[in-house]
Each structure stands twice: as structure tokens, then as C-alpha cells.
Amino acid sequence: MSISITQLFRYPVKSMGGHTMDQVSLTSNGIPGDRAWALKDEERGGIKGGKRFPQLLAMQARFATEPSEETVSPEVRITLSDGQSVSTSDPDVNSILSNQVDANVSIWPLLPADQLDHYRRPPMERGTDPEAYFREVFARTPDEPLPDLSMFPEELFIYESSPGTYFDAFPILLMSQSSLDYFQTAMGEVGANSQFDTRRFRPNILVETPESGFPENSWVGRRGKLGNAVVKIETICPRCVMTTHGFDDLPKDPKIMRHLVKENDGNLGVYLSIEQPGSVSVGDSLVWLD
Numbered sequence: 001m002s003i004s005i006t007q008l009f010r011y012p013v014k015s016m017g018g019h020t021m022d023q024v025s026l027t028s029n030g031i032p033g034d035r036a037w038a039l040k041d042e043e044r045g046g047i048k049g050g051k052r053f054p055q056l057l058a059m060q061a062r063f064a065t066e067p068s069e070e071t072v073s074p075e076v077r078i079t080l081s082d083g084q085s086v087s088t089s090d091p092d093v094n095s096i097l098s099n100q101v102d103a104n105v106s107i108w109p110l111l112p113a114d115q116l117d118h119y120r121r122p123p124m125e126r127g128t129d130p131e132a133y134f135r136e137v138f139a140r141t142p143d144e145p146l147p148d149l150s151m152f153p154e155e156l157f158i159y160e161s162s163p164g165t166y167f168d169a170f171p172i173l174l175m176s177q178s179s180l181d182y183f184q185t186a187m188g189e190v191g192a193n194s195q196f197d198t199r200r201f202r203p204n205i206l207v208e209t210p211e212s213g214f215p216e217n218s219w220v221g222r223r224g225k226l227g228n229a230v231v232k233i234e235t236i237c238p239r240c241v242m243t244t245h246g247f248d249d250l251p252k253d254p255k256i257m258r259h260l261v262k263e264n265d266g267n268l269g270v271y272l273s274i275e276q277p278g279s280v281s282v283g284d285s286l287v288w289l290d
Contacts, residue, residue, distance in 0.1 A: 002209070002210065002285060003176075003207050003208070003209045003285060003286040004207060004208050004209075004283060004284070004285050004286075005205055005206070005207055005226075005280065005281070005282050005283060005284050005285070005286075006177065006206050006207060006208045006282065007020055007198075007203075007205075007206040007282065008020060008021045008022070008023070008024050008031075008204065008205060008206075008280065008281075008282055009021070009202070009203060009204050009205075009206070010024065010031050010033055010034045010204070011034055011035055011061070011202065012033055012034075012035075012036055012037060012061040012062065012063055012076045013035075013036070013037040013038065013039075013056075013059075013061040013076055013078065013107070014035045014037065014038035014039070014047070014049045014056075014166045015038075015039075015049035015050035015053070015056040015057060015242070016056050016057070016059045016060060016061040016078065017057070017058075017059060017060040017061065017199070017248075018034075018061065018202070019060075019062065022281060022282050023279060023280065023281040023282070024204075024279070024280055024281075025277065025278070025279050025280075026171075026172065026226070026227070026229040026231070026274050026277055026278055026279070026280055027171075027274060027277045028171070028273075028274050028277065029164070029165055029171055030165070030167065030171030030172050030204070030274070031171075031172070031204060032066075032067045032068075032072070033063060033066070033067040033072075033074075034167075034171075034204065035165065035166040035167055036063075036067060036072060036073040036074075036076070036109065036110055036166075037061070037073055037076055037088060037107055037108065037109055037110075037166075038107070038108055038166040039053065039056070039097065039101075039105045039106070039107055039108075040105060040106050040107075040108055040118075041103065041104075041105060042103075042104040042105060042106055043103060043104050044122060044125075045122035046120070046121055046122045046160050047108070047118075047119065047160040047161060047166060048105075048160075049168075049242075050242040050245065051137055051240055051241055051242055053101040053103065053105070054242070054245040054247070055081065055100055055101045055102075056101065057242070057245055057247035057248075058081035058247040058248060059078055059079060059080055059081060059100070060078070060079040061076050061077070061078050061079075062076065062077050062079075063075070063076055063077075064076065064077055064087070072109070072110050073109030073110045075087055075088050075089045076088045078093075078097075080096075080100055081100070081247075088107055088109075093107060094106045094107060110164065110165070110166065111164075112164060113162075113163040113164030114163070115163070116159070116163055118163075119159040119160055119161060119162075119163045119164075120158065120159055120160070121157070121158060121159055121160050131146070134146050136241065137240055137241060138238065138239070138240050138241065138266065139239075139240060139241035139243075139244055139254065139257040140257070140261065140266070141258075144261050144266070145261075145265075145266075147238030147265075147266055147267075148238075149238075151235040151236075152169050152235070153169070156169060169235075169237075169271055170234050170235075170271035170272060170273055171272065171273060171274060172204045172205060172231070172271065172272040172273075172274070173202070173203045173204050173205070173237060173269050173270075173271055173272075174203060174204065174205040174206075174207060174216065174233075174269060174270055174271075174272055175198075175201060175203040175205070175206055175207070175216065175268060175269035175270075176206070176207050176208070176209050176211075176214075176215050176216050176269075177206060177207070177208050177209075178208075178209055178211055178212050178213065178214070178215055179213070179214050179215075179216065179264075179268055179269070180196050180198065180201075181212075182212065182213055182214065182263070183196040183259055183260070183263060183264075183268075184196040186259055186262075186263050187255065187259050195250055195251075196256070197250055199247075199248070199250065200242075200243045200250060200256065201239070201243060201268055201269065202242075203269055205226075205272075205280075207286060214264050214267075214268075216233075216236075216269060216270045217236060217264070217267070217270075219233045219270060220233050220234070220235055220236060220270060221233060222288055222290055223275065223288070223289045223290050224286045224287055224288045224289055224290075225286070225287045225289055226278075226280050226284065226285075226286050226287075227278055227279050227280035227281060227284040228278035228279060228280075229274060229276055229277060229278030229279070229280055230274075230275040230276035230278070230289065231272045231273065231274055231275060231286075232272065232273050232275055233270050233271075233272055234270070234271045234272060234273050235270065235271050236267040236269070236270055236271075237267060237268060237269040237270060237271055238265075238266055238267050239257065239260050239266055239267065239268050241257070243256050243257060243260070243268075244256045244257050
């Protein structure tokens with residue numbers, strides 16, 4: 001069975017649009033420059049992305065210079081939804097982004113992992129019903145089960161992301177084209193305007209495999225060689241409300257989540273960790289080591 005890489009993606013700012021790459025390095029902290037910047041909610045606290053500020057999805061981000069070991073979060077040029085642009089080095093960048101998302105926000109580079117307060121998750125507002133909160137975050141209706149969050153590191157219940165990173169859970173998200181194709185077919189005419197478009201799901205790695213359905217579900221726990229890196233498939237990826245937001249030419253569509261839940265328990269793709277750093281290119285294969 002051949003599993004080959006068809007696309008590689010990097011997202012310089014958490015929840016903003018990214019770009020494809022022909023070759024990337026895989027390190028213990030993922031792809032250098034991936035989620036190198038993020039917005040902080042100055043009103044409610046915490047590092048936040050598209051779940052809180054869906055307007056970010058319509059913005060595009062590009063590095064002015066490539067990241068390095070010395071500069072992990074170099075300057076980024078952000079193209080706003082109206083076509084205007086702003087740089088992370090501009091003195092008024094925070095006010096511009098605040099106006100765009102209609103909230104008081106600031107944009108931050110990655111800080112060292114020991115700056116724990118920067119990454120700390122704010123306490124839930126008084127009177128908030130936890131189940132209602134998670135149903136909103138994961139876009140689940142009252143009759144749909146919530147995802148099993150026990151699969152994630154315990155630190156993510158304390159911090160918005162693992163300190164030193166802006167990832168939701170693990171460094172790399174991999175998806176198969178087979179899964180996307182299955183969902184698009186399952187939606188049929190009902191989902192003609194929904195589009196199970198890759199942009200909604202923001203993978204780092206998209207692979208082609210002869211298997212149909214959801215082949216990556218069966219890969220959890222396995223180790224493999226990807227390019228000359230060694231990776232471990234850690235867990236499936238439960239999807240959230242971000243997948244239903246409209247941006248660019250994609251419409252807002254709650255049916256996306258209804259079909260995700262119906263067909264695959266609300267999951268799409270798998271998270272990877274990096275056991276041995278290395279380089280990966282489009283056309284490389286994932287070769288199992290177990």
C-alpha cells in the first residue's frame with residue numbers, strides 16, 4: 001500500500017490562511033514557522049484563534065524572511081480580507097487587527113516555554129455551563145456526543161497550547177484525500193454548496209492512498225518514516241466549529257459538522273509527533289516501521 005504526500009502546508013499565524021511548500025523540515029516542534037504567531041484576547045484573556053475570531057480565516061499570512069533557530073517568529077506580512085496589508089512590525093498592527101475582529105487583541109510571536117502565564121488558559125467565566133461551552137466549541141447539537149478529550153495531553157486543560165507552541169494539540173496534522181472525497185460524496189446534492197475543501201481543515205500534510213473511507217483512523221499508534229523523518233501517529237483529530245465558518249468563497253455551513261459526526265464521529269485527520277527530525281518533500285511516501 002502506497003501512501004504518498006501530495007501537499008505540504010504551513011500557517012505562519014494561527015488560524016490565518018497559510019501556503020503550500022514543496023519541502024519542509026520536521027522538528028520536535030513541527031514545521032519551522034508553522035503557527036509562529038498568534039492573537040491574544042486582551043478582554044477575556046488567552047491565546048485565541050478562529051474558534052473565537054472567525055474573521056482570521058479570511059486573512060493571509062506570509063513571512064518577510066524565513067524562520068531560523070535564532071528567530072523562530074520572523075516578521076509576517078498579513079493580507080486582510082479587504083485586500084489591505086499590515087506587518088507584525090507595524091506599530092499600529094494591534095489596533096488594525098482589533099478593528100478587523102471587533103475585539104481588543106494583540107499579536108504575539110512564540111515566547112519561551114517557561115513563560116507559562118502567556119500560554120495559560122483563562123478560567124471559565126462565572127456561570128458558564130461547561131457542557132454548553134464545549135458544545136459551542138465543537139459545534140455539537142444536543143443529541144450528538146461530545147468528543148473524548150482524554151486523548152489529549154493534560155497540560156492542554158491548563159494552557160491554550162503546549163507552552164512554547166501555538167498548536168491546538170500536537171505539532172503536525174495529517175489528512176488523507178480519501179477522507180475528504182468520502183465526505184464530499186456523502187454530502188451529495190445536499191452539500192453541493194458546502195465543499196469539503198482542504199482550506200476548512202488546515203492540514204500540514206495531505207496524502208494520497210488507495211484506501212477509501214477514513215484510512216488514517218487505523219493508523220493511530222503506528223510509527224513510520226516520512227521522508228527521512230520518523231513520526232508517530234498519536235491520535236485522531238476531533239473537529240471544532242472552525243470547520244463550519246465561511247470565508248473567501250466558502251459559505252458558512254453547519255452541515256459540515258453534521259456530516260462529520262454522522263460519518264466519522266466528528267473526526268477528520270490524525271495528529272503526529274516527531275520522533276526523529278528530518279526533511280519531507282511532496283512525493284515522499286509514508287513507510288511503516290511496525
